[in-house]
Each structure stands twice: as structure tokens, then as C-alpha cells.
Amino acid sequence: MQFRIKKDRAPRTPSPVTAKKETLLSPEYVSKHGDHKAIIARKRRKRKRKTQRLPEINPKIACAVALALVLLVVIVAVVISRSGKKTINTAIETEAATSTPTPTPTPEAEKDQIFAYLTSTGELQLIDMEGLAKAWVAEAGFEIRYQLTDAERYEVAQIVTAEAAGEPLAGKIAICQCILQACEDDGIRPAEAAERYLYSTRRPEPTDEALLAVTYVFDFGLMATTEPIKYFYNPDMVESDFHESQRYILTINKHRFYAEIKN
Structure with a gap:
């Protein structure tokens, strides 16, 4: 009876891991856990460099700009206010110039009459209130x-x-x-x-x-x-x-x- 001796096969070499893993910063292909940490550290350094490149604001310059804006607002408000007052005064002067002059009673008439004004006809009229009261009573x-x-x-x-x-x-x-x-x-x-x-x-x-x-x-x-x-x-x-x-x-x-x- 013949026996065949079974030879041991050489162990196969496992293929490299090429699974795609996404980091918190950006997707990259990693093969080992250590590579994952290196990518995260590199991204953080890159972001830090970008942040440090931002220009610093000088506090004195910021205060000067704010003060200039406040002064500008005040000047504009004063100009608008003066313009409005001028318009109102002009309207009042125009109305006063076009209004009908009020008749001035004589001192002799004031002794016997009380004066009032009626506007039913569109004009100011001088009337005798005493006579008007008598007319009301009679009516x-x-x-x-x-x-x-x-x-x-x-x-x-x-x-x-x-x-x-x-x-x-x-x-x-x-x-x-x-x-x-x-x-x-x-x-x-x-x-x-x-x-x-x-x-x-x-x-x-x-x-x-x-x-x-x-x-x-x-x-x-x-x-x-x-x-x-x-x-x-x-x-x-x-x-x-x-x-x-x-x-x-x-x-x-x-x-x-x-x-x-x-x-």
C-alpha cells in the first residue's frame, strides 16, 4: 500500500487593506489607524495657519471709525431738522400774508358794543353781540x-x-x-x-x-x-x-x- 505524503502549503500573504475611511475633515484613503491620526493632525495645522493669517483690528482705529459714524449721523439729523423748520416757517409766513386782515374796532364803538366774528359768508364781520342777544331772545x-x-x-x-x-x-x-x-x-x-x-x-x-x-x-x-x-x-x-x-x-x-x- 502506497502512501502520498501531503506537503504543507505556503501561507498566503494577505492583500493590503484599501478600505475607504472618511475623516471628520475630508475623505481620504487610509490603510492604517496611524495614518488616520496623521491626516487629522495635518488638517488641524493647516486650519490653524489660515486663522493666524487674518489681519488684526487695531482698537484705536475701530474707535475712530465708530466716532466718525456717530458724528455723521448727528450732522445729517441737524440738517434735516433745520430744513423742516424752514419749510414750516415759510408756510406760516405765506398763510399770514394771504389771510384777510382783522378789522380794528374804534375806541368809540368799543364803549357800546361787544365784538365777535362770523365766518358764514367767508369773511370776518364785526357784529354787535348785544343786538344779536336781543334778536335771539325775541325769536x-x-x-x-x-x-x-x-x-x-x-x-x-x-x-x-x-x-x-x-x-x-x-x-x-x-x-x-x-x-x-x-x-x-x-x-x-x-x-x-x-x-x-x-x-x-x-x-x-x-x-x-x-x-x-x-x-x-x-x-x-x-x-x-x-x-x-x-x-x-x-x-x-x-x-x-x-x-x-x-x-x-x-x-x-x-x-x-x-x-x-x-x-
Whole structure:
């Protein structure tokens, strides 16, 4: 029996590793782990050299540039502002030059008239407010029962302020109505009525409501009541049997108002 001796085969040499591995920086072919590290180190050195080549900014130059920009912005803003003001002033001057001149009243006319301006016709007109007020009263059907001078109007407003400074407008109108009724019944002026009916002797600066109440009653015939009230008093300040003996009409706040009982 013959035997064949099997010879050992020579070991095969493994082929080199050529697998493609991608690094974090760029794809390259590597064969060993050490080559991979070398590529990464080389890329880092290259990137570092590029960074170091960037020019450095001088802080002084940067501050100078920023200051120049700020000055430029301020100059532009000032120029625009002056230009706008000049335009506005020019428009105002043009409007003033083209506007209609205001008529100047004479001193003689000012004594008897109050001036106002109407623009219904497109022109400024000088009118008599006193005459206009009378026209309004006549058109509304009011009756001007008693004519006051300017001095008397002011004195009546002073009396109303002294008697009823804390009263509402309705109370001031009622007191004006009492003064009007007294002047009509007795045929006297307001100063005489103040003395005869013992109105307050104080003469303070009249309030706006007191002046308004005088206008309502004496100019427009507005009354607090249709009853002919003539007397009034404040029970918290005085006691008056005379007032209580007259015909009671109404109470406004702290004042009681009465009409005269005629025999």
C-alpha cells in the first residue's frame, strides 16, 4: 500500500487593506489607524495657519471709525431738522400774508358794543353781540322784563355770590328771580332792593355761575319757578317769622323761597 505524503502549503500573504475611511475633515484613503491620526493632525495645522493669517483690528482705529459714524449721523439729523423748520416757517409766513386782515374796532364803538366774528359768508364781520342777544331772545319768545346796566349786572352777581356761593345754579337763578321781582313790584333799582330787603352787604368777586344766573334771568327770562317768588332766607343761619308768614313756594338746598301775600 502506497502512501502520498501531503506537503504543507505556503501561507498566503494577505492583500493590503484599501478600505475607504472618511475623516471628520475630508475623505481620504487610509490603510492604517496611524495614518488616520496623521491626516487629522495635518488638517488641524493647516486650519490653524489660515486663522493666524487674518489681519488684526487695531482698537484705536475701530474707535475712530465708530466716532466718525456717530458724528455723521448727528450732522445729517441737524440738517434735516433745520430744513423742516424752514419749510414750516415759510408756510406760516405765506398763510399770514394771504389771510384777510382783522378789522380794528374804534375806541368809540368799543364803549357800546361787544365784538365777535362770523365766518358764514367767508369773511370776518364785526357784529354787535348785544343786538344779536336781543334778536335771539325775541325769536325764542322770551320777554326782557328789566334792563340792567353793566354796573348793576355786576352788583347783582356780587349779591348772588354773597348770598348763595355754595348753592347750585338753580339756587342762584331763584335768588336772581327774587331780586327781579322786588325791582318790578316796587319800581326800584337793584341797589335799592338790596338795601330795602336786607341782602348781604358783602360784595365779593362774582363767580361764573352767578354771572350766568344773572344772564339767564335778566337777559333770557329763565326762571326757577313760574310762581312770583320775592323773598328768600336760610333757616340754618337766621330765624324769620316774616318769611314764614308769606306763601311758601319751594326749597333749593338750604334756601327757602316765598311769594308775597298781597292784601
